[in-house]
Amino acid sequence: MSVVESVRWSKDGSAVDIIDQRLLPGRLERRDLCTVDDVCDAIATLAVRGAPAIGVAGAMGLVVSLAPHVSAPRDELLDTVRMLGDRISRVRPTAVNLAWAVGRVQRTAERATGDGAAILAAMRDEATRILEEDRAMCRRIGEYGATLLAEGSRVLTHCNAGALATAGIGTALAPVYVAAERGQRVAVFADETRPLLQGSRLTAWELAQAGVDVTVLADSMAASLMRERRVDVVFVGADRIAANGDVANKIGTYPLALAARHHGVPFYVAAPWSTVDPDTASGDAIRIEHRATDELARGFVADVVPEHVAVYNPAFDVTPAELVTAFVTDRGIIRPPYHFAHERHAESGQG
Numbered sequence: 559m560s561v562v563e564s565v566r567w568s569k570d571g572s573a574v575d576i577i578d579q580r581l582l583p584g585r586l587e588r589r590d591l592c593t594v595d596d597v598c599d600a601i602a603t604l605a606v607r608g609a610p611a612i613g614v615a616g617a618m619g620l621v622v623s624l625a626p627h628v629s630a631p632r633d634e635l636l637d638t639v640r641m642l643g644d645r646i647s648r649v650r651p652t653a654v655n656l657a658w659a660v661g662r663v664q665r666t667a668e669r670a671t672g673d674g675a676a677i678l679a680a681m682r683d684e685a686t687r688i689l690e691e692d693r694a695m696c697r698r699i700g701e702y703g704a705t706l707l708a709e710g711s712r713v714l715t716h717c718n719a720g721a722l723a724t725a726g727i728g729t730a731l732a733p734v735y736v737a738a739e740r741g742q743r744v745a746v747f748a749d750e751t752r753p754l755l756q757g758s759r760l761t762a763w764e765l766a767q768a769g770v771d772v773t774v775l776a777d778s779m780a781a782s783l784m785r786e787r788r789v790d791v792v793f794v795g796a797d798r799i800a801a802n803g804d805v806a807n808k809i810g811t812y813p814l815a816l817a818a819r820h821h822g823v824p825f826y827v828a829a830p831w832s833t834v835d836p837d838t839a840s841g842d843a844i845r846i847e848h849r850a851t852d853e854l855a856r857g858f859v860a861d862v863v864p865e866h867v868a869v870y871n872p873a874f875d876v877t878p879a880e881l882v883t884a885f886v887t888d889r890g891i892i893r894p895p896y897h898f899a900h901e902r903h904a905e906s907g908q909g
């Protein structure tokens with residue numbers, strides 16, 4: 559099954575080559591990110607988006623942004639690595655993947671020996687490892703998740719946690735792709751996902767490209783669809799999973815989980831293990847990004863909110879752990895009770 563490659567190195571390695579997701583579904587255009595400004599702007603404006611994809615793009619972006627400084631003395635170079643990396647990490651606060659991936663490349667620079675060129679080469683290798691690991695994690699999530707799907711399963715998803723949101727075949731959509739590869743019939747309902755329409759613009763686009771049966775619905779229709787018994791399973795992604803299993807994901811995920819619980823529909827969160835943040839005890843401590851008024855008020859086509867009316871536009875919400883049937887990770891399917899702090903802390907320092 560061919561899925562899109564949302565983030566990769568440019569041919570000569572001097573840039574991060576991304577699909578500009580702001581233009582989809584109308585135009586499929588790739589864009590080279592060559593400087594720290596390009597990288598920060600692309601992440602801030604959702605040209606590249608989705609927790610794993612911004613992590614990968616941020617890590618690779620740090621490497622390309624550092625290239626002009628390669629002949630600086632070691633101390634100066636490492637100061638620049640810290641400064642550029644911190645700037646990239648701060649662009650979006652909710653997804654743990656961004657600071658995690660950029661932090662890995664920053665630590666690699668600090669450990670590297672030799673001149674600037676050797677430090678930069680070590681950083682490039684680490685960023686490439688993050689990219690390749692992400693691909694492999696998506697595949698494993700897909701294989702574990704596919705065991706939860708039967709012939710003819712009808713899957714409801716929210717936002718876009720597919721190939722566009724990762725370096726591989728996605729997280730929430732990975733089980734769908736793996737099942738489809740095996741010749742299984744699976745149908746997807748994609749929540750439109752107000753206000754930026756990642757579901758209708760992106761999820762529907764990439765599934766249609768891959769030949770998967772997809773139907774778009776307004777977010778407000780999801781509960782009725784469950785009531786009509788037309789949804790067998792919900793799969794969503796995650797931006798951060800707290801130590802107790804609370805999940806931050808795209809705004810609108812929590813009401814979906816409530817509706818799923820009410821209607822007895824399993825609610826699965828698919829995410830790589832690196833999305834677990836052992837330092838965040840519960841969802842209450844997760845910083846939720848708030849985005850610009852215009853994203854909600856001006857919309858894509860015309861103004862939809864009267865001028866000067868206040869707009870509340872958090873980009874994510876927190877779904878309490880008790881509503882999650884199971885986590886589908888690259889390490890297997892994890893069922894309650896969730897105690898992530900211990901496992902993740904035990905391995906901190908390994909990357």
Ligand code: MRU
Pocket residue numbers: 604607608609610653716717718719720723724728729730756794795796797807808809873
């Ligand atoms: O604001 P976005 O489009 O970056 O939000 C993306 C999501 O909420 C995804 O569900 C999440 O990042 C997981 S992507 C595999």
